[in-house]
Amino acid sequence: MTTPEEEALDAYSRTVIRVVEQVGPAVVSIRPMGSSQRRAAVELMGSGFFIAPDGYLLTNSHVIRPIRQPEVTLIDGRTFPARVIGQDPVTDLAVLRVEHEGTFPAARLGDSSRLRLGQLVVAIGNPLGFQFTVSAGIISGLGRALQGPGGRIIEDIIQTDAALNPGNSGGPLVDSRGQVIGVCVATLLGAENIAFAIPSHTAEWVAALLIKEGRIRRAYLGLVVQVRPLSWPPEAVGLEIVEVDRRGPAAQAGLQEGDILVRVGGQPVSSLGELHRFLAHWPPGQPLAVQVLRHRQLRTFTLIPQELPSPASR
Numbered sequence: 001m002t003t004p005e006e007e008a009l010d011a012y013s014r015t016v017i018r019v020v021e022q023v024g025p026a027v028v029s030i031r032p033m034g035s036s037q038r039r040a041a042v043e044l045m046g047s048g049f050f051i052a053p054d055g056y057l058l059t060n061s062h063v064i065r066p067i068r069q070p071e072v073t074l075i076d077g078r079t080f081p082a083r084v085i086g087q088d089p090v091t092d093l094a095v096l097r098v099e100h101e102g103t104f105p106a107a108r109l110g111d112s113s114r115l116r117l118g119q120l121v122v123a124i125g126n127p128l129g130f131q132f133t134v135s136a137g138i139i140s141g142l143g144r145a146l147q148g149p150g151g152r153i154i155e156d157i158i159q160t161d162a163a164l165n166p167g168n169s170g171g172p173l174v175d176s177r178g179q180v181i182g183v184c185v186a187t188l189l190g191a192e193n194i195a196f197a198i199p200s201h202t203a204e205w206v207a208a209l210l211i212k213e214g215r216i217r218r219a220y221l222g223l224v225v226q227v228r229p230l231s232w233p234p235e236a237v238g239l240e241i242v243e244v245d246r247r248g249p250a251a252q253a254g255l256q257e258g259d260i261l262v263r264v265g266g267q268p269v270s271s272l273g274e275l276h277r278f279l280a281h282w283p284p285g286q287p288l289a290v291q292v293l294r295h296r297q298l299r300t301f302t303l304i305p306q307e308l309p310s311p312a313s314r
Helices: 011-026 198-213 249-253 272-281
Strands: 025-030 046-048 058-059 072-075 080-081 083-088 093-095 120-126 134-148 151-162 172-174 181-187 193-197 223-230 236-244 260-265 288-294 297-303
Touching: 011 046, 011 120, 011 134, 025 272, 046 120, 046 260, 080 181, 083 198, 083 223, 093 198, 120 181, 134 223, 151 223, 151 272, 181 198, 193 198, 198 272, 223 260, 223 272, 236 249, 249 297, 260 272
Parallel strands: none
Antiparallel strands: 025 046, 025 072, 046 058, 058 093, 072 080, 083 093, 120 134, 120 172, 134 151, 151 193, 172 181, 181 193, 223 236, 236 260, 260 288, 288 297
């Protein structure tokens, strides 16, 4: 039996409220230790969310990079110092940990590979210093590429029209079931109703490696790709090369813009996540065979991947 208050709400409102009540307690604000919320609001404040009850939380790399000693504040007002476990500028993700005897409410990561255009999403974070703000919208694009704060291209990005502002970065993008399907990362300057999030399938494996090893050492090919449906063979997809680093391994091996990457090391690749995961486990310096479609012909090239350079070296 529904209450009069519940009857006054439409299905959309009830869904958003349920999601906020489910995920909201896991969301935190992040700022430099000892700084006031007002002073840290614009430049040195971001969001994050717990992914495990024992204090591990996920945020953006660019949020914690300028902060020497981060602290997090929960929705109930409690504040704790946090330790940086590791960060990955390539995906703009970082893992922190709050070491505390108790447990924390944790959000559940969902399956971002099942997202559809038009799907309802809710963003929770701390934009412009306004702690614990909620906005809702839809998935308006998938598989985008975005230049991140450090200048690197972040690939396989979710586009949404849910309102995001500085301070939302690192907060969760949540589906109607209350599962996190993205980590909010940025808005596009000069544009309205366009914001972005890193998909949860990327965040999940990055977080696992950072917790285990503290860093991700991945092979670098020197190219930027985007998902491309193929007319031949039918019902297949590949990764179209849209940019090649002239000094990188791909250019030295003869790969060109417009080539469509279909196999790496003998394994088919149909998403950015698959390629990232493969390169995270391939030893730099070891020859790597890749197959591409060029003018509908399958060609094989051998690359010598380098270790991905740090942001400072680029």
